Amino acid sequence: MIRHTVAFRLVHPDGSAEETAFLADGRRILTGIPGVEDFVVSRQVSPKSTHRFQFAMSFADQAAYDAYNGHPEHVAFVTTRWMPEVAEFDELDFVALAPAAPDAL
Template sequence: MLHHSVFLKFKSETSHEEQAYFIAESRKLAQIPGVMNLQVLEEFNATNPYTHGLGMDFEDQAAYDVYSNHPIHNRFVQEVWLPRVEKWQEIDYRELRVKS
């Protein structure tokens, strides 16, 4: 199991309406085959510079690769993400299986 997460801060000129649009559009990422457990997140502890986040799971690397190259994802990045996001931190984890 792979977990993909990205935390972001909107550009200062991004209005509340544009942020709502971003959030609505980000939910469409769940339509991509292989995306599981999509979460759209809002920060509630102001100790870090990121205000929002996205998280999702994938069964394996192949499913993650489908997501990364899918037209819905590519359109989201180019038309929704880049015009509105100032900075971000992407974090990807693979489930650690400990042998007993």
């Protein structure tokens, strides 16, 4: 399983209609793409980061993640919404590590 996350800051003012629309449209568009599981939109609460939001989602495997990346709806969202409306972001993709053997501790 791959956990795909993007933390970001929008160009829109906090609490604006544009901010609300971007988050709602992101949820609607991205969850409609096959293979997207456990989609969550989160708001940053720590002052330690300039990123205000996070999209996080899971994919069963690399093939599902690759299909998502190339899906026309994802490509269109990135081109028409993400690029003009996101001021900065960090993208992180995680896979779980297998538990260490007891004798390896």
